[in-house]
Amino acid sequence: MQHPALSPIGTTASAQFAERIGFAQLTRQAFEGVDLHPLRDQLLARISEGTAQAGEGLDLSLIAQLLGEKQAGLAIQAEVLTFHRLFRSPCAVEKPRLRVLALAAAIDMGGNTPIEFLLEDTDIELLTLYVIDGVGLPEQLPDHDVAIVVASDSEECREALAVIERAAPRWPRPLLNRPNLIANLDRDKLYRLISGIAGLDIPATVGATRAQLTDLSHGRIECAEIVGELRYPMIVRPRGTHAGVGLAKIDDAGALAAYLAEREEQEFFVARFVDYVSPDGLYRKYRLAMVDGKPYACHMAIADRWDIWYLNANMAFNVEKRAEEAVFMLDFDHAFAARHKSALDEMSRRVGLDYFIVDCAENQQGELLVFEADNTAVVHNMDSPAVFPYKPPQMRKIFAAFTAMLSRRAEAGARSAS
Structure with a gap:
């Protein structure tokens, strides 16, 4: 049932969640080449027998999408969400020190922030509540210390974002990544938002x-x-x-x-088109995570083509490229981030989100060239440490910054409530 317009929002510890394997574990298995067909067949058998739980149904939806069966996966997800909307991801500890509520939309696997990667192996409990069109929020929210909106700025998420935004002024706990700010990330809106920043180029x-x-x-x-x-x-x-x-x-x-x-x-x-080719004839594209206003290096892709993303740059097969990426990460705070500090600070201020991702480069005048910003790009620690030994420390640095931000916001919320 959707909230009446003026009713207060309450929380309750008795909200029933469904346990699931979760996004991080299943995506990692697919990334590592594990055959997910046996697990899919096992879950299908449980559904046929009538013994499957809601969390298993949502896992089956994700497995189908990971296997390239997007429409089948979305159909399974839609069916599951008609009778259950609250799910608990695996937690590394029995008694978590912090409870996070993620507010998601019913969209494909890339349409919500993959927050599980950021919280995996921590002492933080993650509950995900799906906000469904025409249904809205429950009258009583599950108990939590801090909430974060993980739905994207896509058209399919508009209604979910609107429902959350209407409830935001009455939210009982700190609410991160407000929906009205996420809605500014679509490509044409982002240009209008951040154009004119000194040292920043966005077509x-x-x-x-x-x-x-x-x-x-x-x-x-x-x-x-x-x-x-x-x-x-x-x-x-x-x-x-x-x-x-x-x-x-x-x-x-x-x-x-x-x-x-x-x-x-x-x-x-x-x-x-902005030709951002470097003097050596190669293109360099960067992914940054902005956590509470501070930039962190996620990756650097190097290729002889302008339309780069990390996989088509073939970084895993080129030791020289990986050596350059390692230096980029090691020197990031004193090099790239320092060069573009003013532009990054002002962009973060205008965007206003607690956590978002920036895909960018440097144009031939040395300015920060921004391609896009969003809240749902994947930041993960799945790359092989044998091939990318410099990545795990950098990813842990990002994850630590994210969890520290959640803790600060939760503590500030608890102080204001008292």
Whole structure:
């Protein structure tokens, strides 16, 4: 039942949660090449027998998605969430010192902050409450010390974010990553939010319809009629996509016409292309975690192509690239973060979130070139320590910063309540 408009929100220790294997463990198994089919079949058998628990159903949904069966996984998730919405992830200790409530949306596996990776092997208990369209929040929330919104800025999460935002002023505990701030992270909104920061470059990213781009490809309109700074070459991607899906560099009108002929989407984002190639002919793209206003290095991808993400950079197969990434992480506070301190500080202030991720580079003028910011990008410690020995200490540093932030906010909330 959704909250009445003016009713107070209470908490109760008696809320019933369902135990699950969880996102971190199952994703790690898939990442390491473990065959998940036997576990999937086992869970399917339990469902057929009528003995499966809600947490097992949610695990089955994730397994299906990890096996490439996205629609089947989402159908299983939707069915599970009709009768149960509160789940407990594995905790490393029997008596946790802190209880965190994550507020999630019913979306695919990449649509919520993968917070389990940040809290794995800690003494913090994680409960995840799914906020369902048309249902809203329960009248009594599970007891917790601090809450964090993990739903993304995607269209599928809009209603969940709106429900949480309406309840936010009456939330009984500290509430991190407020929904109204998450809603600013969509590509066109982010540009409007952080443009004009000294030392920061972010191309104007605007929405364009298929009709507009068709007119542009036929010369019926000019680039500037979509947005003043737009020109060829430009970047085009379907609205709502991530991880390079549908991303293309368009050099001229003919290339744009060919691109549209291969796509079925009706809505796109366009932006001017920034050639951020380094003097050695390679491109370097960075992922930063912003935790309570402070930047931390997550990874550095190096490739001979502009459209980089970590996997297509083949970092695991190049010792020279890994050596450079290791130096990047080791010297980060005194090098990259110091060079861009003013820009990063102001960006963090404007974004306003307690935790978010930035994918960025440096342009040829040495400015911080921001590609995107979101609250759901994966920060993990799954890479092989034999291949990436410098990564586990860096990831533990990020995780420690995140858990310390949760503790500070919980303690501040307890003091204000008393």
